[in-house]
Amino acid sequence: MEISAQGRPEVRITAADVGKRVSVRRLNTPRVTDEKFTDTVGVLTSWDDGVLMITRRDGQSVHILESTLVAGKVVPAAPARRRGPAASYPELAHVAARAWRPVQSERLGEWELRASGGFTRRANSVLPLGDPGLALDAALDAVRRWYGERGLPAYVQTATGAEGTQELLCAELERRGWVREVTAELWIGALAPVADRAEGAAVVLSREADEAWLARYRRKGVSEVALQVLGPGSPRSGEAGSGRGPSVWFASVPGAAAGAPPAAIGRCVVDGRWAGFAAVEVDPARRRQGLATEVVAALARRALDEGASAAWLQVEEDNEAARALYTALGFARHHSYHHYREPDAAGPGRS
Numbered sequence: 426m427e428i429s430a431q432g433r434p435e436v437r438i439t440a441a442d443v444g445k446r447v448s449v450r451r452l453n454t455p456r457v458t459d460e461k462f463t464d465t466v467g468v469l470t471s472w473d474d475g476v477l478m479i480t481r482r483d484g485q486s487v488h489i490l491e492s493t494l495v496a497g498k499v500v501p502a503a504p505a506r507r508r509g510p511a512a513s514y515p516e517l518a519h520v521a522a523r524a525w526r527p528v529q530s531e532r533l534g535e536w537e538l539r540a541s542g543g544f545t546r547r548a549n550s551v552l553p554l555g556d557p558g559l560a561l562d563a564a565l566d567a568v569r570r571w572y573g574e575r576g577l578p579a580y581v582q583t584a585t586g587a588e589g590t591q592e593l594l595c596a597e598l599e600r601r602g603w604v605r606e607v608t609a610e611l612w613i614g615a616l617a618p619v620a621d622r623a624e625g626a627a628v629v630l631s632r633e634a635d636e637a638w639l640a641r642y643r644r645k646g647v648s649e650v651a652l653q654v655l656g657p658g659s660p661r662s663g664e665a666g667s668g669r670g671p672s673v674w675f676a677s678v679p680g681a682a683a684g685a686p687p688a689a690i691g692r693c694v695v696d697g698r699w700a701g702f703a704a705v706e707v708d709p710a711r712r713r714q715g716l717a718t719e720v721v722a723a724l725a726r727r728a729l730d731e732g733a734s735a736a737w738l739q740v741e742e743d744n745e746a747a748r749a750l751y752t753a754l755g756f757a758r759h760h761s762y763h764h765y766r767e768p769d770a771a772g773p774g775r776s
Contacts, residue, residue: 434496440472442499444593447479449497451489462495468585470596480595482586484608484761502588510698510735512613514589514760515554517699517737521611522552523671524694524701528653529575533567534558540575542650546607546764550580553594561597569767579767584611587760595763602768609741614756616700616736620725622754623715628723631675632657638677640686641706655692655704671696674727676720680708689716693724700728702738705747717750 438447448466467481475491527539527548535555541548549572557564565579572579581598584590599605634642634655657673672695677687688711692704702724707716725736738756740747 436494436497438469438497438499443469443472445469445499446502447497448500449477449479449489450495451493452495453493465489466500468592470592478596480585480592482761484583484585484592484595484605484763486596486599510613510615512735512737512759514584514587517611517613517759518552518554518584520696520699520737521547521701521739523696524703525654528650531571533564533571536564536568538568538571540572540577541654542648543577544648544651544654546580547582548654549577550582550764552582553591562601565601565767572767581765582762583765584760584762586758590760595765598765603765604768605763606766607741607764608761609739610758610761611737611739612751612756613735613737613759614751614754616725616729616734618755619736620722620729623719623722627678628676628719629679630723630727631677632673634675634692637680637687638675638690641677641690641708642704643706672731674724676724678716678720689720691717691720691724693728695728695731695733698732698734700725700733700736702736712746718754721754 434450436449438445438449446467447469448464450462450464453460453463465479465481465487467479467487469477470480470486471478472491477489477491477494479487479489481487522537522539525545525547527541529540531538533551534557535553536557537552537554539548539550539552543549551568557567559567565581568581569579581594581603583595583598585592585595595605631638634652655673674693674695676689676691676693678689680686680688686708689707690704691702691706694701694703702721705717705720728736736756737759738751739762740751
């Protein structure tokens with residue numbers, strides 16, 4: 426809370442601070458809560474008609490009446506990280522996008538439009554890193570046309586909670602009726618400690634996802650389109666060049682019986698200094714035996730051999746088991762990401 430020279434709280438923000446990270450204290454409505462004040466930290470995304478909208482780190486928007494403000498100030502764009510590798514949002518966004526490549530993509534200015542027949546929102550959404558080269562309404566119209574031509578709903582993937590993320594774009598999408606369907610988080614950590622956590626002697630590594638691996642994968646009905654997204658780089662429609670992607674590895678722990686699906690699986694994409702983990706799945710009957718740690722550790726050692734030093738992964742907010750595992754492995758949250766669906770459109774499955 427800002428305190429004046431006379432010892433009184435002060436509001437030191439104005440509408441000119443829209444787009445900046447702020448900390449505010451407001452007076453609560455009597456009898457609504459036992460607390461007299463509520464503090465909110467986030468990006469000031471609008472200040473219209475006496476109402477402030479602040480987008481918090483988790484992407485939730487808070488509306489505050491100007492008349493209830495007690496104190497407010499601009500704060501640093503992002504708090505200093507206490508552990509893990511240093512990383513900017515744009516760097517991680519590009520790395521995560523390369524690890525889950527769409528079958529089709531096209532540029533709209535600095536936005537990337539991605540389509541893969543509806544297999545996951547990540548491969549069927551716009552990645553808006555920069556200027557689309559058009560006014561926002563015109564850009565969104567172009568996005569909706571592009572996805573409509575492919576029989577898909579339009580999605581825009583945004584992020585909040587780190588320096589350089591897109592709180593303002595989130596606010597503009599919500600103002601236009603776009604619906605946020607899914608929020609997940611991207612976590613990062615040092616790679617070497619992950620590799621040291623387990624021997625991984627029973628883990629088999631492969632360059633391709635075979636039938637056994639796919640039998641354990643939780644996304645049922647995996648199609649040829651999905652295999653193109655999951656697999657190593659290959660030529661992609663709408664992109665020039667060979668289209669070869671980063672280094673992709675698949676891990677599996679054989680099942681107890683011959684011909685049975687693996688007891689556990691995982692996927693890792695090595696891209697420069699980064700190793701990205703995904704699709705870590707364990708047979709429900711074999712959980713709490715350390716198999717997920719074995720899989721991740723084996724993939725981490727291979728990534729270290731290929732020159733990586735840092736790791737990232739994506740985890741959904743309600744996946745408590747995964748969050749506990751990754752916390753124990755030394756990962757910490759970097760930012761949240763969200764998928765906004767165009768108004769009045771039905772969408773694909775999980776992110």
